[in-house]
Amino acid sequence: MTPDEYIKGLSEERRPAMENLRKEIKSRLPEGFDEIIQYGMLSYVVPHSLYPAGYHCDAKQPLPFLALASPKSHIAIYHMGMYASPELYDWFIKAYKEKTGKEPDMGKSCIRFKKTDGIPADLIGELASKMHPQDWIGVYEKAFRKGDAK
DSSP, X not given: XXXXXXXXXXXXXXXXXXXXXXXXXXXXXXXXXXXXXETTEEEEEXXXXXXXXXXXXXXXXXXXXXXEEOOTTOEEEEEHHHHHOHHHHHHHHHHHHHHHSSOOEEOSSEEEESSSTTOOHHHHHHHHTTOOHHHHHHHHIIIIITTOOO
């Protein structure tokens, strides 16, 4: 499945919001990330050409960075950089509250939107712009590889 096929396969209700998020992310994501389908989600990854070691959970997979998904009950954005970088996580929480006046519905790396209206796509685009592939590799190796990176 391609990213375009993934988007086309979404419900009429979810497709516009997901297309808008995709557009914001792609327009602001630093050069070097690839857009693919990974683990059934629209994903932005560090390709093996930049990080041959791949993902520590499955080295055959490129290093995941950010993903968009549309499960039954919500739209989800997974940002691994927030999971590994407390500074980025704190920035996002503050920026989200300032932009929306609300607390985000989220876990450590997952931001959930139960409704398709009111998603701050521009803020998600800004979040996507905060790390270049080499920045993410450094954060990832420090947080997850614990010195065993190849």
